[in-house]
Amino acid sequence: AEICRRVEKTGAAEMIRKKTGLALSPYFPASKLAWLKENVEGAEALAKKHALCFGTIDTWLVYRMTHGTSYKTDYSNASRTQLFDIFEQRWDEEICQLFGLDAQDLAEVCDSDSCFGETDLDGFFEKPVPIQSVLGDSHGALFGQGCLEKGMIKSTYGTGSSIMMNIGETPVLSTHGVVTSLAWGMQGKISYVLEGNINYTGAVITWLKDDMELIQSPAETEELCRKAEADDSLYFVPAFTGLGAPYWNSEAKGALSGITRTTRKAEMVRAGVECIAYQIADVVNAMSQDAKTEIQELRVDGGPTRNQYLMQFQSDILNRKVLVPDAEELSGIGAAYAAGRGLGLYGDEVFTRLKRQEYAPKMCEEIRVRKYNGWKDAVKSVLK
Known part of the structure; x- marks a missing residue:
């Protein structure tokens, strides 16, 4: 909440809403990522070396399941971070800077039904299978409900x-x-x-x-x-x-x-x-x-x-x-x-x-x- 108040004092709240569709709020990941970077020991130094990965839970799961070979997210999850311009469909550098983040350190954004890599779940499968879909929780429910129109x-x-x-x-x-x-x-x-x-x-x-x-x-x-x-x-x-x-x-x-x-x-x-x-x-x-x-x-x-x-x-x-x-x-x-x-x-x-x-x-x-x-x-x- 304090990070959001800090950003709000710059007068950027409305710009953020118009680009991301989201009202400035500690509910979304942007301020959480900023807090982690500022408060977790060693995070700031790693970020300066572009050696820190930032993401929502899907990004972490894909990264782990592919043994670090795939650093990706999909459009649904990217749009919930408060760092993604939903009109230009890209990470917004200006908003990232407001939260002390570098857009180039964020995950690659892919179609929700594309291949995000392959996994054998640490040997659970005999051979690797494709991770063929990534969706946010509520987005997945919308799709599962058949709300396509x-x-x-x-x-x-x-x-x-x-x-x-x-x-x-x-x-x-x-x-x-x-x-x-x-x-x-x-x-x-x-x-x-x-x-x-x-x-x-x-x-x-x-x-x-x-x-x-x-x-x-x-x-x-x-x-x-x-x-x-x-x-x-x-x-x-x-x-x-x-x-x-x-x-x-x-x-x-x-x-x-x-x-x-x-x-x-x-x-x-x-x-x-x-x-x-x-x-x-x-x-x-x-x-x-x-x-x-x-x-x-x-x-x-x-x-x-x-x-x-x-x-x-x-x-x-x-x-x-x-x-x-x-x-x-x-x-x-x-x-x-x-x-x-x-x-x-x-x-x-x-x-x-x-x-x-x-x-x-x-x-x-x-x-x-x-x-x-x-x-x-x-x-x-x-x-x-």
Whole structure:
């Protein structure tokens, strides 16, 4: 955070946003790389000799799996570093210098479905096999969900959540608090996305279990949600470390508001579950405004999608269909699909393999509007 404040004082924040699509934030790797270089013993000296490799986890994995012969990344991961010009599609020297980094020391950026080298996994395979796909976590899920057309959108529910919309081959800079990134580079073409990252979604359930000790397992939340008072006014804003998209307020603190005499454990747990859906609705609505696209459905994945109460509530608050696939690990599936397609093992028919459960909105308009407005008021109360 201190490094970001230092960069912001140079007046470069807006330039960085316009080139990278990302609001200046310690969330992204640029400031983390700068911190490591400044604080890890010997790093500065190695960097001066151009003997230091900088990268995200994919770069490190590829480097290790190829015994140091391949120092590469793909467009999706490069676009998340806050060092990559997504319009010129290259590392930006000016931004790198602001963070004390040298662009020539960064990994080679390749198409997401190209060959990144070969590996035998330290002898696990009899002969080396190609590493034929590299994708960022959320980008992999977008691809695995089959969101290949402009306007298609998915949400991955994890510790935090990533909501991502395919916006096609022409980038759109957000004016509503989400970020613009590259989806992937495949078969020589670049696709762009809008993305919103939420810090705490599934982690709220972990907090209810481990810290508040209100539940013993995440599976209990669905039954408690159904036992809670049908129409109370309780809201939980999980700003444990500030709020991510679309608010980007790192000073905000969490709040439980609307407590009444009838507030019990069940109501508190339900507020924790419902805040996941509210936060995702905030981001989906922001993306719809930025892309000037009417969203028809939300494709979802991740562990919390097993909670049927949450999925129905998500559909109700969005007033859109929510589609839950019969597989959870869409990020891995997406990378596998990209690798197989890149090698010509199969074509787009692979995307029809997923079976989906559909949730359609059931909540009446008056209740939906009242509930969502109550959430917006709760969020306003924690913003500084």
